[in-house]
Amino acid sequence: MSSASSPGRTADDPALDQIGPALSRLRRRTPASSRDLSRNLVLNVIADAPGETTVGGLAAEMGVAQPVASRTVAACIEEGLLRRAASQSDGRRTVLELTEYGEAERHRFAAEQREAFEEITAAWSPQERVQFARLLVRYGTDAAAWSRRRAADRG
DSSP: OOGGGSTTOOOOOGGGGGHHHHHHHHHHTOSSOHHHHHHHHHHHHHHHOSSOBOHHHHHHHHTSOHHHHHHHHHHHHHTTSEEEEEOSSOTTSEEEEEOHHHHHHHHHHHHHHHHHHHHHTTTSOHHHHHHHHHHHHHHHHHHHHHHHHHHHHHO
16 A cells, blocks of 8 residues: 555655654664663653653653663662652652752753754754754654553553
8 A cells, every 4th residue: 555545644755654764763873872861761751741750650651661660760869860759749659850960961961962963964054953853842742642642542
């Protein structure tokens, strides 16, 4: 079946079929160690969460099993990036919070990623850089909303 005749497809541009592989290559080419990548992901998930984040919520958002999230959280706590705290809405629950050091590391990762983006896109016009950045941020926001809707439909 061609791209044009598939349900839900809006265009027949072959570039659209390259989105998945391109996103995979982006992840592999991120200028950081795998340890930094997982720490950065955890810190961003917690910082971006609309409310309190538990280890279970973090696992769901990251798409990993709870034991994997627990090990990552334990390492982040040991490094001083996160702390456990009592929930403000239910004192029996334990939630995760960024420490000042965790917030500083999150900003350091973002600065490194911006520097890499600027080097990678050095031949692009300023307008292309900003347009791509805005669309990538929009994609991330819409992907998060899509993921939440799918999880709600399954649950």
